[in-house]
Amino acid sequence: xxxxxxxxxxxxxxxxxAWIWAGVLIGDLATAGLxxxxxxxxxxxxxxxxxxxxxxxxxxVPAFGGLVASWFWRKLHLTILDCLIHSVSMTVIGIGGxxxxxxxxxxxxxxxxPGLYVILLAGILLxxxxxxxxxxxxxxxxxxxxxxxxxxxxxxxxxxxxxxTDEILIxxxxxxxxxxxxxxxxxxxxxxxxxxRLGLPCPMETTNGGDRVGAxxxxxxxxxxxxxxxxxxxxxxxxxxxxxxEQPTHPxxxxxxxxxxxxxxxxxxxxxxxxxxxxxxxTLHVRPLWYFNLWTxxxxxxxxxxxxxxxxRLAESSH
Amino acid sequence: MFRFTVEHLGFLAKVPGLxxxxxxxxxxxxxxxxxxxxxxxxxxxxxxxxxPEMRLRPHRLGGTEFVLAGHEIAHLHGNGLxxxxxxxxxxxxxxxxxxxQPHHVLLESSWVSLWITxxxxxxxxxxxxxxxxxxxxxxxxx
Numbered sequence: 001x002x003x004x005x006x007x008x009x010x011x012x013x014x015x016x017x018a019w020i021w022a023g024v025l026i027g028d029l030a031t032a033g034l035x036x037x038x039x040x041x042x043x044x045x046x047x048x049x050x051x052x053x054x055x056x057x058x059x060x061v062p063a064f065g066g067l068v069a070s071w072f073w074r075k076l077h078l079t080i081l082d083c084l085i086h087s088v089s090m091t092v093i094g095i096g097g098x099x100x101x102x103x104x105x106x107x108x109x110x111x112x113x114p115g116l117y118v119i120l121l122a123g124i125l126l127x128x129x130x131x132x133x134x135x136x137x138x139x140x141x142x143x144x145x146x147x148x149x150x151x152x153x154x155x156x157x158x159x160x161x162x163x164x165t166d167e168i169l170i171x172x173x174x175x176x177x178x179x180x181x182x183x184x185x186x187x188x189x190x191x192x193x194x195x196x197r198l199g200l201p202c203p204m205e206t207t208n209g210g211d212r213v214g215a216x217x218x219x220x221x222x223x224x225x226x227x228x229x230x231x232x233x234x235x236x237x238x239x240x241x242x243x244x245x246e247q248p249t250h251p252x253x254x255x256x257x258x259x260x261x262x263x264x265x266x267x268x269x270x271x272x273x274x275x276x277x278x279x280x281x282x283t284l285h286v287r288p289l290w291y292f293n294l295w296t297x298x299x300x301x302x303x304x305x306x307x308x309x310x311x312x313r314l315a316e317s318s319h
Numbered sequence: 320m321f322r323f324t325v326e327h328l329g330f331l332a333k334v335p336g337l338x339x340x341x342x343x344x345x346x347x348x349x350x351x352x353x354x355x356x357x358x359x360x361x362x363x364x365x366x367x368x369x370x371p372e373m374r375l376r377p378h379r380l381g382g383t384e385f386v387l388a389g390h391e392i393a394h395l396h397g398n399g400l401x402x403x404x405x406x407x408x409x410x411x412x413x414x415x416x417x418x419x420q421p422h423h424v425l426l427e428s429s430w431v432s433l434w435i436t437x438x439x440x441x442x443x444x445x446x447x448x449x450x451x452x453x454x455x456x457x458x459x460x461x
Contacts, residue, residue: 063336077368079361084350122336122343129377129384 016076020086027069027120028094032101035061058288062116065090066123067130074131083128087121094120107200108256111295159283161260164297166304167277172315174237174266174274180314181240181264181276183208183217187310191222193302200299201225201250203307217242219262225250227259240264257296258283276311278304321345321398325424332380342381346397355437356399362441363395367448385448392451399435401444403451413450418443 038061069090070078078086095113098104104112170177186205196202201221209216213234219227225248233241244259265277280300286292324331324341332338350357367373367385378384382396393403402422405413410429413419422430433444 059340060336063340080346080357080364081350081361084346118343118347119340121347122340125343125346126336126339126377129375132375 019076020073021089023069023072024086024089024093026072027065027090027124028097030068031062031065031094031120032097034064058112058115058286058291059119062094062119063123063126065094066120066125067127070124070127071131073128078124078128080125083121083124087117087124090120090124091117105250106198107195107299110195110198111292115291159285160289161281161283162293162296163279163281164300164304165277165279166301166308167275168305168308168312169269170274170276170312170315171272172274172318173272174268176318177266177274177276177311177315178237180311181266182206182211184307184310184314187306189310191306193306195299196222196302196306199223201248203303206307211236216245221248223250229262232261233263237268238266256284256286256292258285274315276308278308280304320348321396321400322423338379338381339377340381342378342397344397345381349398353399353436356435359435359438359441359444360395360399362438363401363435363444363448366445370452373452387452387455390455392455393448395435401433401435401447402430403433403447404430405451406454409450409454413447419447 066087069086070083073086076082091113094116095109098112099106099109183206187203191197191202193202201223203219204222205220207218207220209218210231211234213231215231215234217229217231219229221227227244227248228246229242230245231240232243233239241261241263243261247259260281260283262281263279265279267275267277269275280303282296282300284292284296346357349360364375364383368375372387374386376384376386378391378394378396380394380396382394384391384394386392391404393401395401400423403419407429410421410431413431414421419431419433421432422428423432431447433440433447435441435444
């Protein structure tokens with residue numbers, strides 16, 4: 001009599017599938033739990049409040065989450081490709097969790113995704129080799145080490161101002177350019193920068209409250225974001241500097257960056273053209289600085305270029 | 320990027336965890352841009368994992384280290400660079416055959432490097448690793 005063989009393969013695949021997703025969730029929960037615990041602990045010692053995306057929380061905590069997940073998967077004999085794929089799952093769920101529970105904006109999350117993915121992957125790959133069946137002890141000693149590093153980083157970090165400068169050549173004299181630097185009507189062109197399309201507010205209009213130092217001006221962005229500014233330097237047809245008097249309260253920027261000032265310099269080229277130079281100063285509060293500043297520089301540059309190209313169009317059409 | 324990092328930023332390898340992160344970045348790049356290389360790396364690793372005496376562990380400079388009887392015989396980086404430890408005669412024989420290169424950093428050492436690009440390199444890699452394993456098992460010193 002023929003016996004129907006048990007569907008061992010199917011059950012194994014189902015169990016493996018369940019085990020993998022359990023690992024994804026537990027790894028992400030470990031990451032979130034450790035992130036919040038370190039944040040709370042650092043806040044209780046150092047009095048720091050607000051978002052604390054620091055070197056430890058961005059680099060070490062996700063790696064720890066990856067290690068936890070790979071410990072969970074240690075009997076599954078994951079291949080390199082498995083690790084690459086499950087890192088995607090962990091990243092997507094982790095990012096979804098950050099959007100829902102931390103209220104992070106889509107642009108912030110898009111910025112974080114590449115770094116988070118690579119760090120998670122590094123943790124998973126490391127854990128895959130560390131926790132092979134012969135060696136399955138989870139290195140809990142890493143927890144106090146992480147907490148110490150988080151504390152030390154918060155103590156040692158010093159905020160520094162960053163500046164981004166861009167310039168554009170305008171075929172018009174400074175006299176023609178200057179009025180449009182002070183204020184310009186609504187930009188009708190849709191944004192062509194991909195992060196603006198994702199939801200980062202883009203500059204739309206600037207209003208001017210007076211041609212003097214101390215006058216208020218507003219830089220109006222899409223999505224109802226308004227940056228309140230006050231003129232601190234006013235040299236007609238040469239330089240306009242303004243201090244940011246009220247920070248925007250948009251989820252994409254809130255707490256992550258402090259805007260300080262902006263400046264337009266007009267350089268007369270004495271051939272009927274003007275070089276318009278725009279500079280913005282800001283301080284980033286998230287770490288690693290080099291990683292987030294790469295993105296912030298690029299976004300600031302796109303804000304500059306959208307405004308300066310609009311000024312160029314207005315000045316050259318009135319020429 | 321790999322060559323620049325090895326030549327100019329080698330000191331960063333002393334930062335714990337950084338080589339592993341860098342290697343993960345290399346692996347992502349390999350997966351996105353050189354899929355045949357990734358497939359070949361999987362084949363090599365799967366073969367070595369199947370050998371009962373072989374142990375795999377994280378390499379201190381990133382990647383997977385292959386260990387036999389407590390001694391490293393080779394390591395595979397995320398960009399498909401396989402570094403294998405031979406002895407001097409075997410190293411010279413392999414390099415002269417043109418199938419492998421001298422080690423990408425330690426040119427005069429008994430290590431050799433093989434760039435894995437696709438399935439065609441797997442037999443060479445496995446033969447090279449078998450030679451290294453045989454040397455280790457035979458007690459030859461490098």
